[in-house]
Amino acid sequence: MIPTVRFAPSPTGLIHVGNARTAMLNFLFARKHDGRFLLRIDDTDTERSRQEFEDAIIEDLDWLGITHDFFARQSERTKEHAAAAEKLKAAGRLYPCYETAAELERRRKRQIAQGQPPVYDRAALKLGDADRARLEAEGRAPHWRFKLSQTKVKWHDEIRGDVEIDTAHLSDPVLIREDGRFLYTLPSVVDDIEFAITHIIRGEDHVTNTAVQIEIFEALGAKAPVFAHHPLLIGSGGQALSKRLGSLSLRSLREDGIEPLTLACYLARTGTSDAIALAAPEDLAAGFDFARIGRAPAHFDPAELLKLNAKLLHGLPYAAVEGRLLGLGVGGGEAFWEAVKPNLARLSDVADLWPLVAGPVTPVIENAALAGAAADLLPPEPWDETTWGAWTKAVSGRTGAKGRNLYHPLRLALTGRDNGPELKKLLPLIGRGKALARLKGDTA
Numbered sequence: 428m429i430p431t432v433r434f435a436p437s438p439t440g441l442i443h444v445g446n447a448r449t450a451m452l453n454f455l456f457a458r459k460h461d462g463r464f465l466l467r468i469d470d471t472d473t474e475r476s477r478q479e480f481e482d483a484i485i486e487d488l489d490w491l492g493i494t495h496d497f498f499a500r501q502s503e504r505t506k507e508h509a510a511a512a513e514k515l516k517a518a519g520r521l522y523p524c525y526e527t528a529a530e531l532e533r534r535r536k537r538q539i540a541q542g543q544p545p546v547y548d549r550a551a552l553k554l555g556d557a558d559r560a561r562l563e564a565e566g567r568a569p570h571w572r573f574k575l576s577q578t579k580v581k582w583h584d585e586i587r588g589d590v591e592i593d594t595a596h597l598s599d600p601v602l603i604r605e606d607g608r609f610l611y612t613l614p615s616v617v618d619d620i621e622f623a624i625t626h627i628i629r630g631e632d633h634v635t636n637t638a639v640q641i642e643i644f645e646a647l648g649a650k651a652p653v654f655a656h657h658p659l660l661i662g663s664g665g666q667a668l669s670k671r672l673g674s675l676s677l678r679s680l681r682e683d684g685i686e687p688l689t690l691a692c693y694l695a696r697t698g699t700s701d702a703i704a705l706a707a708p709e710d711l712a713a714g715f716d717f718a719r720i721g722r723a724p725a726h727f728d729p730a731e732l733l734k735l736n737a738k739l740l741h742g743l744p745y746a747a748v749e750g751r752l753l754g755l756g757v758g759g760g761e762a763f764w765e766a767v768k769p770n771l772a773r774l775s776d777v778a779d780l781w782p783l784v785a786g787p788v789t790p791v792i793e794n795a796a797l798a799g800a801a802a803d804l805l806p807p808e809p810w811d812e813t814t815w816g817a818w819t820k821a822v823s824g825r826t827g828a829k830g831r832n833l834y835h836p837l838r839l840a841l842t843g844r845d846n847g848p849e850l851k852k853l854l855p856l857i858g859r860g861k862a863l864a865r866l867k868g869d870t871a
C-alpha cells in the first residue's frame with residue numbers, strides 16, 4: 428500500500444502556523460516514504476467556507492513548498508457521504524433525534540447540576556414510529572446521531588503511544604444536521620476510506636474525534652488508518668494559536684519578510700528533539716521521524732524565527748536574490764549584496780540600506796577636525812576593500828584618533844547613522860565623490 432496522507436483544512440480562514448505545521452509534518456512523512464499527499468478541502472460548513480480562503484490556502488502552502496499530489500473537495504462528495512449515512516442507518520448505527528438546541532442545553536445543565544457528566548442520554552432511541560411521526564408533524568426535522576459502541580477504543584498512536592478512550596463517556600456525535608448537511612466527522616472518514624489514507628497525522632485536539640472515527644471506520648467495514656496526534660503549537664506566552672489570529676497567518680509572516688525555507692525549517696523541527704536549524708528541503712524530509720516529535724506543546728517563537736531568517740539570508744548568494752533586489756529598487760549588484768547581507772533580518776531591510784550607497788545621506792559631523800582631515804586624505808580612485816584600512820590608518824596618523832573615536836565619527840559622516848554594514852565594503856560603493864561631499868557635511 429502506498430503511504431498516503433492528507434492535510435484537510437477548512438476554508439474558513441487563512442492558514443496559520445499551527446495548521447501549517449500539521450501540513451508540514453504530513454508532507455515530510457509523504458516525501459520520506461515515497462508516499463502521496465492529498466490536499467482535502469473540508470468545506471462541509473457551507474456558511475463559513477469561502478472560495479477565497481481555499482485559494483489562499485493553496486497559494487500559501489505552495490509558497491511554503493508544500494505541494495499536493497492530489498486534491499479533493501468535500502462539498503463535491505455529498506453523494507458518497509449520503510451513501511455511507513444510509514449504510515449506517517441500515518446497520519442501526521445512525522438514529523434520528525428531534526431535540527432542539529434549547530432542549531439539549533436544558534438537559535445538559537440539569538445533568539451538570541446533578542453532578543452527572545453532560546453526555547447525551549439517548550432519549551431519541553426510545554422513540555417509537557408514532558412518536559417520530561408526531562414530532563415530524565409538529566414540523567421538526569431530525570438530526571442524526573451515531574450510536575457509539577460504548578466500549579474502550581484502543582489504538583497505537585505513532586506519537587502518543589497506546590491510547591484508550593472509553594466511548595461510554597462520550598455523547599453520540601451528531602453526523603447530520605437537521606437541515607441535512609453533514610458535519611465534519613462522517614465525511615472525513617468516508618473520504619479517508621475512499622482515498623486510501625494510510626496515516627492520519629493531525630493535532631492532538633482530535634484525539635477524542637479519533638475514537639469516534641475509528642468506530643465509524645469499523646461500522647463502514649473499513650480498517651482504520653494509523654494515527655499520529657502531535658501536540659499543538661502554542662504562542663510563546665502559552666496561548667493557543669487560533670485561525671483568527673491573523674498575525675500568525677502564513678500570509679502575514681510572508682508579508683513580514685519571512686522566507687519560505689526559514690519557516691519550513693522552523694515548522695519541521697519545532698517541538699522535536701532536533702535543534703531548529705537551516706536545512707535543504709530534502710534533508711528535512713529525510714530527518715522526519717515520529718519518534719523525534721515530543722509530547723509537550725511546541726512553542727512558536729517569532730524572535731527565534733526571525734533569527735533563523737537572518738541566518739538564511741546571510742548565506743544566500745547574489746544569484747538567488749538578484750531579481751527580488753531589482754524589484755525592491757536596489758542596485759549595486761553583487762558587491763552591494765555581499766556588503767549588506769550580514770545586516771539583514773528580512774530581505775526587505777535591504778531597501779533601507781541602499782540609500783547609504785545611492786544617497787541621499789545627510790551626514791552627521793561629530794568631529795569637524797577629524798572629518799576635515801579625513802576629507803583631505805581620501806585617496807584617488809579606484810577603490811577596493813583595502814582602501815578603508817589604508818585611509819583610516821592615515822587619518823589616525825594625522826589626528827591621533829583611534830578605535831571608536833576614529834571609526835564612529837567617520838561612520839556618522841559617511842552614512843548619517845550610528846551603525847550599519849561594514850565600511851570597508853561600503854566605501855568603494857559610495858565612491859570618492861559622495862564620500863568627499865559627506866565628509867564636508869553636504870547631503871549626497
Ligand code: GLU
Pocket residue numbers: 435436437469611615628629633
Ligand atoms: N477539517 C478538519 C480540521 O481542520 C480536519 C481534521 C482532520 O485532520 O481530520 O480540523
